[in-house]
Amino acid sequence: MENSWKDQLHQALIKQLGAKKGNQFAKKYLPALSMSYCEQHTVEEAIGDLLQIDNLSPENPLAIVFYESPRGEYPLHIKLFRYGSSIPLSDILPMIENMGLRTYTERPYKISIDPNQFIWIGDFNVSYAHSNLLTLDQVKSIFNEALIKIHVGVCENDGFNELVLGAGLSWREIAIIRAYAKYMQQIGFRFSQQYIEKTIAAYAEIAKKLIQLFYLKFSLKQNTASKNKMAALELEIQADIDAITSLDEDHIIRYFWSLIKATLRTNYFQLDAHGKPKNYLSFKLHTSKVPDLPPGQPLYEIFVYSTEFEGIHLRSAKVARGGIRWSDRPEDFRTEVLGLMKAQKVKNSVIVPSGAKGGFILKKSISMLDREQLKQEVIHCYQSFIRGLLDLTDNYENDRVVPPPKTVCYDDADPYLVVAADKGTATFSDIANAISKEFKFWLGDAFASGGSAGYDHKKIGITARGAWESIKRHFRELDVNIEQQDFTVVGIGDMSGDVFGNGLTYTPHGLLLAAFDHRHIFLDPKPDGRKSFEERQRLFNLPTSSWEDFNPKLISKGGGIYKRSSKSITITPEVKKALAIAADSLTPNELIREILKAPVDLLFNGGIGTYVKASTESHADVGDKTNEFCRINGNELRCKIVGEGGNLGFTQLGRVEYALTGGLINTDSIDNSAGVSCSDHEVNIKILLNKEMQQGKLTEKKRNQLLTKMTEEVAQLVLQDNYNQALVLGFSAMNSLTYSGLYQTYIKELESIVHLDRSVEFLPDEKHLLERKAAGQGLTRPELSIIMAYTKIYITGELLKSDLPDDPYFAIILNTGFPSLLIKSYANSMQTHRLRREIIATQLSNQIVNSMGITFMYRMQIETGQSVADIARAYIIASKAYQIDDVHQLIDSLNYKVTVQTQYELLHHVRQLMNLATRWFLHHRRLEGGIANNIAHYSQSISKLEKSIPDLMAGVTKEYLDKIVSQFVGIGLSEEAAKKIAATRAMYTVLNVVEVATQNKFDLGRTAEVYFKVGSTFSLVWFRDQIGSDSREGHWNSLARLSLRDELDNLQRRLTIVILINDQKKLESDELIAYWFAKNRFIQQRWEKLLEMLLSSSSIDYTIFFIALRELSTLITVE
Structure with a gap:
């Protein structure tokens, strides 16, 4: 029978394939067919199988046929052809069942073509629950392809594959559904994938419509007809889901x-x-x-x-x-x-x-x-x-x-x-x-x-250098100059690392008492500063190193290097004294906790892991399970300063807890931002230069040489940002208690305008802010760091919404983001930089916040109702007119020459000047004249009056100026520089002088003399001193002070105009005012009586002030 069947097959092969190919097939395959195969297959079925087998190879090892046959309990069959080896049932059955089929029997066949080549055939009899709805010819092609893709791993084996038969979807179309389901898992969708699979299979027709919608939405043939189809389909889907x-x-x-x-x-x-x-x-x-x-x-x-x-x-x-x-x-x-x-x-x-x-x-x-x-x-x-x-x-x-x-x-x-x-x-x-x-x-x-071809952060040491700008700011506040004075350090990291290695080779004055990484603990209780520094440099310059490479001969008595895998470590008397440890022996984790708690000047984090949390947090809250046995609480730290060169060394609440005990700390995002900033400069520079390359104006080699040449200047641009951020945080921290009410309202505003989430950012709620205030504490540096960041984000965003970045004047702001070499050689190209607007907005936002503080923009908005863009314009006019950059440089030059408190006091006066001047330009609608024109006009006039103003001052301001000038001359500043810094307290009034002189065509110098003499003669200076000394908090108190200042300015301007108009005899300013009083005796007598009543008052009363000034205004009008 077998021979007869094979003869029939041979003849059928010749008939179907031709004599040559038919004979080749017969010779190759007929001997390989087993008796069981011959008995269970018709000749026609065998021909189909042999055609499948002939296409198999090591590169194409699998074929599948989905077909119907009367053999078996159920009509549906799946026949798998596998080259070289069989497929384990445990692999294939889940694949079949995930396609919605149930498997009942399998008939296996082995086709041995030669001793080294065989084909495995598995014939599965399967059933499908919805076979009455199945049209095999329509789905068998996509079914066969899908099962092959599942087997080779191109398509996942899961319940979504039911949609092949249920919805007639291909395996790629099902991948769309699956991908969305995987995304749903990532966003925390509340149903399991298994339930989603079951549901989507139950509504296969809707799934099919969803794929049709996807095709209509994203297929390349977009036209009115496709849009109409899409709209109609969405209505169908809506109705189906509603059902x-x-x-x-x-x-x-x-x-x-x-x-x-x-x-x-x-x-x-x-x-x-x-x-x-x-x-x-x-x-x-x-x-x-x-x-x-x-x-x-x-x-x-x-x-x-x-x-x-x-x-x-x-x-x-x-x-x-x-x-x-x-x-x-x-x-x-x-x-x-x-x-x-x-x-x-x-x-x-x-x-x-x-x-x-x-x-x-x-x-x-x-x-x-x-x-x-x-x-x-x-x-x-x-x-x-x-x-x-x-x-x-x-x-x-x-x-x-x-x-x-x-x-x-x-x-x-x-x-x-x-x-x-x-x-x-x-x-x-x-x-x-x-x-x-x-x-x-x-x-x-x-x-x-x-x-x-970019900047190597480790080679430049930029991240660590940026962190040191924060650390130096902290030390300045402790009156310590780290370039001249030794200080003690413990650290997290080792010398092979970028941040720790660069950080601990920054200055030889850092005496490293202890450090640890994931391998070792280093102890040097009384180091030789210079020798230890040189050895750290040697380790840093090795291709790879660990603390074990540190020369033990250079470690002080009682110190050593210990493996963290040690069972215990003996604590020597020297280490006990240096780190204030009582125990004689500690495990490595216990010793690490003691190192973190050491009473040193600086804890420098340059490693990986979270080592400090708040006492209110659990280790589970932190999430870093690896380091939980060596972690401590923020209130256990005894160091004076923390420098966060590494990321995530502290939790935010841990930082706050430490800061509330008096510790000096910012955040990792502030301290190690130099790396991010350096990368940003690199990207912006490459965007500029790559365009030159694309236009054939610059070769890649020349560009790379240029990048190298600018390395240190780029680093200095980055470090200046770190210096400025540390400065503004230090200044803000010093004054945060004074302005706690302002911060309370500002945080609420940030919640509204930039979606700040207090719980996410660990900022105190209003109740806790009030409790802090009652305890004499304001916001900490870590908290101010967050508020500052959101402030910059808000300002930048608002500037980008405006047309300010398109103003040609702001090319000068664009330049501040690039090295001088690029400004010199590529000035025109910079103006078409693809991120021009973004760079201008970011640089200006940084400049405003770093110079004026965190709440400046908010206060200007609530005081004037003006937009961020207009406030920025007014600020730029004011800062350029007064050459405030020069003043800041002078104040910075006083580092280590005067106390930080003195510097902060001077900065406070600069900010007061800029606050008042910015508000003045907004109030007097000077923006309409154009930024450049305003700057040119006012800067020229201010420059003319700058030297004479100190001699025209009076009252408390005059006394303060003389004191500051004397102090600064004493430390080596020129008298001109000393007066420039000191005069900022009174330079605001120059704007009123310029306004009076310009509008009335008066001589500028003469106007200034009379203006200041009016201030002293009418005791308006006393009014200003009283208003300036009032520190009552609250929005309305602030507005009242501003209104009083505005009224004073208005009166002083009016009086100056009235008096100068009568200046027909060209008298000296004293004589001129006396002459005016002689003509207006009633005004003088009435005003002197009002002043006598005011001076006898025991406290500042805004109501009385307003009445007095209104009375003077009325008297002038009567005149």
């Missing part, structure tokens, strides 16, 4: 619909270099359109789905930057990335881009991979993730923004995407930049900063 009786199922299906509506772009229709669909799927979503998300979400996000990895990239603004990390949190990596994005947003407040963050997870099991295999898998997934982001990012062609190919976009042009290194991707900048080049992305190697 669902289960609330939970309604919510699930409706959420898929919402996500499609929230999607702005997808790469689903894009093709790879081989013309095939890409093996990952990217969605760009407008996050505000995603339902049920809590506050504090990004503006945009891109979710990239693949069977190999999943990733998310969150951006808080269109222009945003942040690192891409390899996450180890597969269940909630979006939560991790969102928290980091929020932190990055705060950290980036000093630079052009807002905060962004990205993260990806590996889905392959890594337990069986060796180190090199794991590295390659991470790189592969990182590359695909980066491509998935660039797939949905616009590009520039010349100066025209172009969307990605084969992509329908439902958002505005969006060409800015910049990434950075992060956890697990520290060395990947060149990899990312290679992909940028592959995409011909306009940013080139500015896409990922810090690559081989």
Whole structure:
């Protein structure tokens, strides 16, 4: 029978394939067919099987046929053909069942072509619950393809695959549903994936319509007809969902619909270099359109789905930057990335881009991979993730923004995407930049900063140098000059690290008593400062090093280097004394806690891990389980200063707790912001120079040489920002109690205008602020750091909404973001920089806050009702007219020559001047004349009067000026410089002098003499001194003081005009006023009587002041 059947098959092969090919098939395959196979298959079935077998190879090892046959209990069969080996049932059965089928029997066959080549056939008899609805010819092709893709791992094996038969969807179409479900898992959707799979399979027809909607929305053929179809389909979907009786199922299906509506772009229709669909799927979503998300979400996000990895990239603004990390949190990596994005947003407040963050997870099991295999898998997934982001990012062609190919976009042009290194991707900048080049992305190697042609942060030492600007500010407040005086340090880290290594080679005056990293504990209770410093330099310059490489001969008596794996460590008398330890022996973790609690001058964090929390927090709240046994509370610290070169060394509440005990600390985002700032400068410079390269005006080699040449100047630009931020925080901390009421209302305002969340940022509520005030405490530096960051974010955002960055005058602000070499050589090109507006807004925001303090803009807004942009314009006019940059430089030159308190007092007077002058320009509507014209007019007049003003002053202001001038001349300043600093207290009045002289065409010098003489003669100076000494808090008290000052200014101007108009005899100013009084005896007598009553009053009463000034105004009018 077997031979007869094979003969029939041979003849049938010749008939179907022709004699030559039929004979070849018969010779090759007929001997391989077993008796059981021959008995159970017809000739026609065998021919079909042999055709499948002939297509198999090591490169194409699998084929599937979904068919109907009367054999078996059920008509449906799946036949699997596998080259070389069988498929374990434990692998294949779940795949079949996840497609909605039940398997009853399997008939296996082995086709041995030769001893080294065989084919395995598995014939499965299956049933389908909805077989009455199944048309096999319509689905078998997509079924066969899907099962193959599942088996090879291109398609995931889960319940979504039921949609192949249930909805007639291909495996790629199902991937759309699956990708959205994976995203739903990351945003904390309350239903499990299994329940979602079950629900979507139950409503397969709606799932099919959702995919149709996706196709209509994003297919390239967009026209009126497709839009009409889409609108009609949405109505159908709405009706279908409304008909669902289960609330939970309604919510699930409706959420898929919402996500499609929230999607702005997808790469689903894009093709790879081989013309095939890409093996990952990217969605760009407008996050505000995603339902049920809590506050504090990004503006945009891109979710990239693949069977190999999943990733998310969150951006808080269109222009945003942040690192891409390899996450180890597969269940909630979006939560991790969102928290980091929020932190990055705060950290980036000093630079052009807002905060962004990205993260990806590996889905392959890594337990069986060796180190090199794991590295390659991470790189592969990182590359695909980066491509998935660039797939949905616009590009520039010349100066025209172009969307990605084969992509329908439902958002505005969006060409800015910049990434950075992060956890697990520290060395990947060149990899990312290679992909940028592959995409011909306009940013080139500015896409990922810090690559081989970028600034090497470790080589420059920029992060540590920035941290030292904060530390030096703290030491100045303790009257310690670290360039001349020794101070004690304990540290977290080792000399091989960028931040710790650069940090501990900054000055030889830092006496390092102890340090630790994840391997060792270093103890040197009485170090030789110079020798220890030189040894640390040696270790830092080694290719790799640890504390074990430190020369033990250079360690002082009682010190040593100990492994953290030790069971216990003996504490010597010298170490006990140096670190104030009582115990004779400690475990490594116990010793680390004692090091953290050491009574030293400085704790420098340059390592990894969170070591300090608040006493109100649990270790679980912190999240860093690795270091919980060596962690302490903020109130246990005994150091005077903390420098946070590393990230996350303290929790925010830990910082606040330490600061409330008197410790000097900012935040990690302030102290180590130099790294972020340096990268931003690099990106902005490369954007400028890359355009020159694209136009053929500059070679890459020359550009790289230019970057190298500018390294130190870029570093100085960065460090100046760190200096200024530390200064404004120190000044604000000193005055935070005085202005606690103002901060209380300002925080509420920030909650409204920039969605500041006190609970997220750990800021005290109003109750706790009042309790602090009652205890004599204001906001701490860590809290002020957060408020300052949100202030800068707000100001920058408002400036960008305005036309201020488009004003040609602000080219001078643009220049402050670039090295002088670029300003000199590429001034014209800078004006067309693609981030021109953003750089201007950021630089101006930084300048305003760093110079004027955290609450300046808020106070100006509530006092004047003007916009941020107009206040900024007025401030620029005032600062340039008074040459305030020169005054700041003079004050900075007093570092270590006068106390910080004296410097802060001088800064207070500068700020008072700028407050009043800014308000004056707004009040007198001087913005209409143009910024440049106003600056030219007022600066010229102020310069003319500057030297004579000190001699015209009177009252308390005159006494203060003489005292300050004497003090500053005594420490070596020229009398001219001393007077320039001191005179800021009274220079505001010059604006009124200029106004009177200009409008009435009076001589400027003569007007000044009379103006100041009027002030003293009419005791208006006394009024100002009284108002200035009033420190009562509250919005209305503040407005009352401002109104009184305005009234005083108005009266003094009017009196000056009235008197000068009568100046027909060209008398001296004293004589002129006496002459005027003689003519107006009643006014003099009435005013002197009012003054006598005021001077006898025991307290300041605004009501009396207003009445008195109104009386004087009336008297002048009568005159």
